[in-house]
Amino acid sequence: MIKPLRLWHYLTRYVDGFLLSGILLLMLTGLATLYSATDANLSRVTNQAINMLVALGIMWLIANIPLQHIMRIALPIYVAGLFLLLGVALFGEINNGARRWLNIGVTRIQPSELMKIAVPLMMAWYFDKHEATLRLRDYAVATLLLLIPVVMIMRQPDLGTALLIASSGFYVLFLTGLSWRIMAALLIAGAGSLPILWSMMHDYQRRRVMTLLDPTQDALGAGYHTIQSTIAIGSGGVLGKGWQNGTQTHLDFLPEKSTDFIFAVFSEEFGLVGNSLLLLLYLMVIGRGMIIAANASTQFTRLIAGSITLTFFTYIFVNIGMVIGILPVVGVPLPLISYGGTSMVTMLLGFGILMSIQTHPKLVKT
Structure with missing residues (x-):
């Protein structure tokens, strides 16, 4: 009876029961x-x-996995994800007019899915490293870390995934205490860029908006x-x-x-x-x-x-x-x-x- 209890304790010691139940x-x-x-x-x-x-x-x-180890791999995962996105842009398979998948021999992978975790990890790691001396330029660097994969994914095109990654990065910026005035300025700038974004959208994406x-x-x-x-x-x-x-x-x-x-x-x-x-x-x-x-x-x-x-x-x-x-x-x-x-x-x-x-x-x- 003791061994099953020990096994159960081993399997569940790092599991949050309330979260797992939901x-x-x-x-x-x-x-x-x-x-x-x-x-x-x-x-x-x-x-x-x-x-x-x-x-x-x-x-x-x-x-x-302890969080110390997850912190250490934040940068390598982000860089690997960018290279995989570049591989999709150069060698990815085209399906229904979109280039989103990369054939790595044994299977196909969709690198944009990796970036849903890699981007917030990278941004959180960056802000943690600069927590003591956080300045406006650090927000600018973090925004650039976010925009690079988002733009690459939008060009596949995959608007849904790009939206989710953009939101995950925005939440990191928001939770670091970004000034409301800066967020308002970004919102105004985003609204002003809508005509440019509209011109970059594919015909089927424009139809979705009009629909x-x-x-x-x-x-x-x-x-x-x-x-x-x-x-x-x-x-x-x-x-x-x-x-x-x-x-x-x-x-x-x-x-x-x-x-x-x-x-x-x-x-x-x-x-x-x-x-x-x-x-x-x-x-x-x-x-x-x-x-x-x-x-x-x-x-x-x-x-x-x-x-x-x-x-x-x-x-x-x-x-x-x-x-x-x-x-x-x-x-x-x-x-x-x-x-x-x-x-x-x-x-x-x-x-x-x-x-x-x-x-x-x-x-x-x-």
Whole structure:
């Protein structure tokens, strides 16, 4: 009896139980929704379960790594990520007009996913190194560290991933105490650059923005996703139609129903009550992450914990926003619910860092 207890203690000593509970409940919700969205396709559900187990294993490994070691690899990971993005630009595979994947022989990788963690790690490491003498130029350097990968990813083009990485970097800047006047100036400068950004966007990206304003102008084309998803959400009502009883889903009106638009499937079948419970689960995870960030002992741990948690919130906000029609369709999955392994691994890698911050002895600056 003693040995199993020791094994259990060994497996869970660096795992935050509250955070893990929220993650597992969301995963189980995702599997149930995916089962319905794929018309009871057990093969697809099994593949997703395997993705989840792999991601949980990676989360556990990262949670067991002390933060000192994670700090040391921040710069090498960032530099490696930039070289991989350069490799994508030069040698990447083109799929549906986008160059996002790099074939490394044994498999294909998407380096932009790595940068979701590498960028906030690098920026947090930089600010931690300059904490005692933080000046305006340090913010300028950190902004440059953020803009380089964001621009490279936008050119692939991958607007959704670029948006998430930009938000993760912005949260680091915000949490360091960047002046409100500077943020206001950046906001004004960003608004002024919108015409330039518009000219740099691809035609399909411009169509997405215009479709946001009036989906009915191309009801069978660019506006189809938004129209069908809002119909599905509205038809769910307060209590929903019941698990596996969504008509928009099972009559194949709803596109991308197992990936980007899985929230519409969930809404149609479980209604407003189900959505409220789902958002409560998300709030549980976000709240725990913010508590970990607030209790962090160093600048580095506080910044990286806050950025990971707020980026998770951004995933949720952007996905639900595009499904209900208040944001353009940018291809951002609903975290821990949508089908897919790459984003799942990235998110749980971040949660592993959160657990390491919470459960390891507090870092002391030397």
